[in-house]
Amino acid sequence: xxxxxxxxxxxxxxxxxxxxxxxxxxxxxxxxxxxxxxxxxxxxxxxxxxxxxxxxxxxxxxxxxxxxxxxxxxxxxxxxxxxxxxxxxxxxxxxxxxxxxxxxxxxxxxxxxxxxxxxxxxxxxxxxxx
Amino acid sequence: xxxxxxxxxxxxxxxxxxxxxxxxxxxxxxxxxxxxxxxxxxxxxxxxxxxxxxxxxxxxxxxxxxxxxxxxxxxxxxxxxxxxxxxxxxxxxxxxxxxxxxxxxxxxxxxxxxxxxxxxxxxxxxxxxxxxxxxxxxxxxxxxxxxxxxxxxxxxxxxxxxxxxxxxxxxxxxxxxxxxxxxxxxxxxxxxxxxxxxxxxxxxxx
Numbered sequence: 030x031x032x033x034x035x036x037x038x039x040x041x042x043x044x045x046x047x048x049x050x051x052x053x054x055x056x057x058x059x060x061x062x063x064x065x066x067x068x069x070x071x072x073x074x075x076x077x078x079x080x081x082x083x084x085x086x087x088x089x090x091x092x093x094x095x096x097x098x099x100x101x102x103x104x105x106x107x108x109x110x111x112x113x114x115x116x117x118x119x120x121x122x123x124x125x126x127x128x129x130x131x132x133x134x135x136x137x138x139x140x141x142x143x144x145x146x147x148x149x150x151x152x153x154x155x156x157x158x159x
Numbered sequence: 160x161x162x163x164x165x166x167x168x169x170x171x172x173x174x175x176x177x178x179x180x181x182x183x184x185x186x187x188x189x190x191x192x193x194x195x196x197x198x199x200x201x202x203x204x205x206x207x208x209x210x211x212x213x214x215x216x217x218x219x220x221x222x223x224x225x226x227x228x229x230x231x232x233x234x235x236x237x238x239x240x241x242x243x244x245x246x247x248x249x250x251x252x253x254x255x256x257x258x259x260x261x262x263x264x265x266x267x268x269x270x271x272x273x274x275x276x277x278x279x280x281x282x283x284x285x286x287x288x289x290x291x292x293x294x295x296x297x298x299x300x301x302x303x304x305x306x307x308x309x310x311x312x313x314x315x316x317x318x319x320x321x322x323x324x325x326x327x328x329x330x331x332x333x334x335x336x337x338x339x340x341x342x343x344x345x346x347x348x349x350x351x352x353x354x355x356x357x358x359x360x361x362x363x364x365x
Contacts, residue, residue, distance in 0.1 A: 068236075069196075069200070069203070069235075069236025069237070070203065070233070070234050070235075070236050071203060071236070073196075073199075073236075074194075074196070075196060075200065075236035075237050076236060076237070077233075077236055078232050078233055078240065078241070079233050100194075100331065101238050101330055101331055102236075102237040102238035102239075102240075104238075105238040105240075105241045105242065105277065105278070106236075106237075106238070106240060106241055108241070108277070109232055109240070109241035109244070109245075109277075113232075
């Protein structure tokens with residue numbers, strides 16, 4: 030199997046994160062590695078840096094990982110998580126400025142064709158342009 | 160002054176207990192213009208810090224600040240985790256080459272700079288920076304003055320009040336647009352409470 034960019038979904042809600050991942054798998058298939066996480070360290074609504082780091086490592090691909098987030102804290106915590114990765118991985122992860130569900134589906138669709146991390150990010154972020 | 164382990168322990172405990180005690184107030188402020196989790200998030204983070212109090216106070220101050228920062232990053236669960244976490248981690252980094260109390264303003268400046276880059280924000284946007292920046296200015300202007308502690312405390316209180324008429328353009332409150340006007344910013348308030356806890360503790364020990 031050729032390497033494809035991995036997709037990570039980070040929502041405040043574990044249900045949204047899982048549901049988004051389910052949609053990606055159904056629409057795009059299992060050729061793209063998808064990992065997801067949601068909820069604060071107590072399991073309530075929020076995000077958790079430690080789980081985000083785990084998700085990025087689980088979706089890891091030599092081509093990199095695109096992270097899709099919902100609201101502010103998910104973005105800030107994802108950026109923090111990227112900085113806490115092992116140094117050689119940090120530059121191969123991008124946090125996309127895109128709506129979480131549509132962005133994840135579009136990013137995975139682009140990734141499955143073998144596109145680069147920058148191409149995957151660009152396709153997801155086109156959704157935010159208008 | 161090198162910070163004695165007992166002083167460090169007292170400072171960290173005072174700051175943590177203040178955050179835990181103020182959780183209901185911070186939550187109420189955040190329910191008005193945010194998503195209502197600031198109090199619970201800060202409480203969770205500082206409870207975790209309290210749980211590591213013995214470890215933290217046994218460390219040199221630069222390491223202790225980094226441990227506090229990392230603990231907040233890993234436990235807070237909202238944007239305030241990386242924001243306050245970066246503040247303390249950057250302060251710890253700065254102390255590797257700087258000394259207290261002479262370089263306090265320098266160290267604080269590095270810490271505030273980390274919040275600016277983490278949040279891609281600046282003063283005037285109704286955030287914790289609207290307290291941290293004025294406090295930095297007072298630390299720079301009044302360094303070495305006998306009433307520094309009192310001036311810092313007053314600066315922080317006045318700065319919180321000035322967030323009321325501001326319109327938020329960063330964070331969750333930005334969604335509210337003009338409706339964010341007329342409320343105290345929860346992050347500014349938590350920053351003020353931390354500054355006050357440190358000031359009050361230092362004053363009591365001098």
